[in-house]
Amino acid sequence: MKRTSWFNVTSLTLGFAFLYLPMIILVIYSFNESRLVTVWAGFSTKWYGELFRDQEFLDAAWVTLKVAVFSSTLATVLGTLAAYVLVRAGRFHGRTLFSGMIYAPLVMPEVITGLSLLLLFIGIGLDRGVFTIVLAHTTFSMCYVSVVVSSRLATFDRALEEAALDLGCSAFDAFRLVTLPIIAPAVISGWLLAFTLSLDDLVIASFTTGPSATTLPIKIFSAVRLGVSPQINALSTLLIAIVTIGVVTASIITKRAAVAQARDEQAAARTA
Amino acid sequence: MAQTVFAPWTEADQKPLIEFRNVTKRFGEFTAIDDLSLKIYEKEFFALLGPSGCGKTTMMRMLAGFETVTEGNILLAEQDINDVPPNKRPVNMMFQSYALFPHLSIWENIAFGLRREGRDKAFIDTRVEEMLRLTRLTRFAKRKPHQISGGQRQRVALARSLAKAPKLLLLDEPLGALDRKLREETQFELMDIQEKTGTTFVIVTHDQEEAMTVASRIAVMDEGRLVQVDTPGQIYEAPNSVYVADFIGDVNLFPGKARARPEDTQIAAAAPDQPVSDQPVPDQAAADQTATAPMAEPAPSPTATPPEGPTVARLPAPDAKGDWLYDKIFRRFLGDRTTAPRRLPPPNAEELAAPKPEPAATAQPAEPAIKPGGIFIDWAEGQPPIIAAGGDPAMDGREVTYSIRPEKVTIDTVRPDRPNVYEGKVIDIAYLGNISTYHVELAGGRMVKAQMVNARRLANRPITWEDTVWVGFTETAGVVLEE
Numbered sequence: 149m150k151r152t153s154w155f156n157v158t159s160l161t162l163g164f165a166f167l168y169l170p171m172i173i174l175v176i177y178s179f180n181e182s183r184l185v186t187v188w189a190g191f192s193t194k195w196y197g198e199l200f201r202d203q204e205f206l207d208a209a210w211v212t213l214k215v216a217v218f219s220s221t222l223a224t225v226l227g228t229l230a231a232y233v234l235v236r237a238g239r240f241h242g243r244t245l246f247s248g249m250i251y252a253p254l255v256m257p258e259v260i261t262g263l264s265l266l267l268l269f270i271g272i273g274l275d276r277g278v279f280t281i282v283l284a285h286t287t288f289s290m291c292y293v294s295v296v297v298s299s300r301l302a303t304f305d306r307a308l309e310e311a312a313l314d315l316g317c318s319a320f321d322a323f324r325l326v327t328l329p330i331i332a333p334a335v336i337s338g339w340l341l342a343f344t345l346s347l348d349d350l351v352i353a354s355f356t357t358g359p360s361a362t363t364l365p366i367k368i369f370s371a372v373r374l375g376v377s378p379q380i381n382a383l384s385t386l387l388i389a390i391v392t393i394g395v396v397t398a399s400i401i402t403k404r405a406a407v408a409q410a411r412d413e414q415a416a417a418r419t420a
Numbered sequence: 421m422a423q424t425v426f427a428p429w430t431e432a433d434q435k436p437l438i439e440f441r442n443v444t445k446r447f448g449e450f451t452a453i454d455d456l457s458l459k460i461y462e463k464e465f466f467a468l469l470g471p472s473g474c475g476k477t478t479m480m481r482m483l484a485g486f487e488t489v490t491e492g493n494i495l496l497a498e499q500d501i502n503d504v505p506p507n508k509r510p511v512n513m514m515f516q517s518y519a520l521f522p523h524l525s526i527w528e529n530i531a532f533g534l535r536r537e538g539r540d541k542a543f544i545d546t547r548v549e550e551m552l553r554l555t556r557l558t559r560f561a562k563r564k565p566h567q568i569s570g571g572q573r574q575r576v577a578l579a580r581s582l583a584k585a586p587k588l589l590l591l592d593e594p595l596g597a598l599d600r601k602l603r604e605e606t607q608f609e610l611m612d613i614q615e616k617t618g619t620t621f622v623i624v625t626h627d628q629e630e631a632m633t634v635a636s637r638i639a640v641m642d643e644g645r646l647v648q649v650d651t652p653g654q655i656y657e658a659p660n661s662v663y664v665a666d667f668i669g670d671v672n673l674f675p676g677k678a679r680a681r682p683e684d685t686q687i688a689a690a691a692p693d694q695p696v697s698d699q700p701v702p703d704q705a706a707a708d709q710t711a712t713a714p715m716a717e718p719a720p721s722p723t724a725t726p727p728e729g730p731t732v733a734r735l736p737a738p739d740a741k742g743d744w745l746y747d748k749i750f751r752r753f754l755g756d757r758t759t760a761p762r763r764l765p766p767p768n769a770e771e772l773a774a775p776k777p778e779p780a781a782t783a784q785p786a787e788p789a790i791k792p793g794g795i796f797i798d799w800a801e802g803q804p805p806i807i808a809a810g811g812d813p814a815m816d817g818r819e820v821t822y823s824i825r826p827e828k829v830t831i832d833t834v835r836p837d838r839p840n841v842y843e844g845k846v847i848d849i850a851y852l853g854n855i856s857t858y859h860v861e862l863a864g865g866r867m868v869k870a871q872m873v874n875a876r877r878l879a880n881r882p883i884t885w886e887d888t889v890w891v892g893f894t895e896t897a898g899v900v901l902e903e
Contacts, residue, residue: 315581326521
């Protein structure tokens with residue numbers, strides 16, 4: 149039984165504990181009866197009820213959702229176009245520079261991105277609020293989308309587009325009717341990525357927000373500064389649940405599609 | 421045969437469907453197509469054949485509109501199409517990867533082009549059904565491309581590109597992804613469909629068998645230029661260069677020097693005494709027959725298995741065994757093999773009759789059965805020259821290459837009575853079932869391939885490895901090429 153040696157089991161346990169123990173503790177304490185975060189006083193869901201009665205939290209959740217939907221949609225459109233141009237335009241002068249600039253925000257410190265956007269918004273006299281957060285989130289999540297989509301486009305058979313042109317499509321029709329449906333899974337996962345990035349961003353949002361718009365991460369952060377309340381635990385547990393359900397659903401869909409395809413291909417090989 | 425032969429390229433008043441006029445295509449510094457002119461006629465099945473990188477795919481992509489022309493013009497039905505984008509050309513293409521749209525069903529794939537044309541639904545329905553029937557895909561109409569086999573995908577690609585009834589269909593290595601048996605079937609299907617629809621097909625391929633099978637004409641390409649444009653038969657039997665001869669099929673090439681052969685047989689016959697008596701004619705009766713059977717025959721020579729064949733064949737055997745013995749054992753003690761013949765017993769009558777590496781051997785053409793004229797080709801020191809009746813005496817003194825197909829070379833265990841005969845040893849036998857190719861090493865080390873149809877079953881074939889054999893061919897069997 150080499151495969152389940154004590155060393156392997158121990159390192160696996162420790163690794164997963166390191167990753168997930170904090171979250172598990174957070175989830176457990178969200179069901180705590182006591183107001184004190186560190187003292188267990190019995191099971192209760194009352195903090196979830198309190199959370200949904202708290203108008204401030206609900207407002208923040210609504211702002212966050214709006215920002216995430218708008219910014220990820222905008223980022224997906226722009227990121228997909230950027231990826232398409234990068235992969236399809238061939239070698240033009242300054243291509244390396246251009247693709248480098250697309251990817252630079254990935255490694256740029258968020259503080260810098262946030263600060264520079266803040267200075268820009270002040271400079272052009274834009275009132276800070278939901279709109280400015282959407283713009284800021286679009287800027288930084290767009291490059292994630294373009295990375296995801298361009299890696300799909302790189303393996304995309306160019307002949308498919310040529311076939312569409314050959315059969316009478318204009319370039320735009322070829323993209324709309326052939327390219328886009330085929331790369332759709334990558335575009336959707338790019339959108340999901342942008343959406344989650346926007347959901348949990350604190351740094352850039354706090355630089356670019358105004359008094360009118362408070363997102364959930366900002367709300368949590370400021371609430372924690374006044375002391376951790378069980379409400380925050382409940383809110384975080386809900387966020388974890390949403391993200392988990394999203395990820396699990398996405399992976400099940402992908403896996404099912406792959407299995408179905410493999411089965412179809414086997415069936416085709418048999419009838420051949 | 422009252423049937424009219426399809427050969428529009430021979431008629432001067434025929435208008436070409438496609439014309440390349442001095443077309444050049446450069447990619448940066450690299451010239452892919454070099455000042456190329458070509459006419460393709462309606463209803464032709466035209467093959468562009470060449471190794472990868474010869475420019476054949478570039479030509480096809482220029483026809484489809486995916487590549488622009490650097491210089492020159494391409495005309496389709498006498499209209500310049502240089503500036504027409506691919507979606508506006510009455511040309512469709514079948515892609516090498518088939519490029520079927522994976523998110524659409526077979527039916528939708530075929531209907532795709534018709535929908536872009538804005539045809540009404542009834543028309544699309546009938547046309548797609550027609551295409552499905554033509555390619556025998558009706559029962560797969562609702563499936564997606566990944567749910568059908570490779571051969572079926574190939575037919576979908578064909579149906580899709582034919583659906584718009586293009587003036588010209590381009591096929592880019594259409595059968596490359598299919599296995600051999602399916603490929604052969606599909607070749608005939610393609611020809612059948614081409615005939616039924618009357619569409620002009622231009623096919624790009626590197627597979628010469630495929631090109632020979634399907635095409636009405638073949639253009640052999642090399643480095644962006646057309647080397648030869650001709651019918652499959654002409655390309656095979658009358659290649660215009662060593663490149664074409666070597667690229668199409670299997671070939672024996674003898675580079676050598678041309679020498680004019682006396683036009684008048686009388687002159688040659690006037691001084692027959694010495695050389696003719698020197699002529700190695702083991703069977704006088706066979707010599708008389710040569711007058712009636714001098715033509716190139718791909719079939720095995722009837723002398724290959726005469727009743728007394730085995731006994732005669734065994735005569736030189738001790739030498740071969742001696743050689744083998746020497747190679748295996750005595751070389752260690754006695755050193756280099758060149759000294760060996762002196763140690764062997766004196767030659768027998770058969771060997772005395774063998775051609776001597778003498779300059780006098782040039783008198784060989786005195787043989788009256790051989791067509792007069794043509795040229796000799798001196799191709800190796802100590803070997804009689806090749807007699808090539810097709811050679812132009814004006815080539816006298818020039819470097820030429822004699823090209824002869826293996827199936828036109830006979831192989832015998834006794835010296836046959838043919839104009840060109842050389843002795844050699846069987847080194848390799850490639851047994852392909854229906855035919856066998858013998859690799860024979862001549863004195864001096866040149867390898868010659870001779871092909872024989874295996875009309876008899878294995879046990880009856882007399883020639884095997886290490887045998888001493890005679891390869892022969894007629895004076896008209898090969899082609900003289902100049903580079």
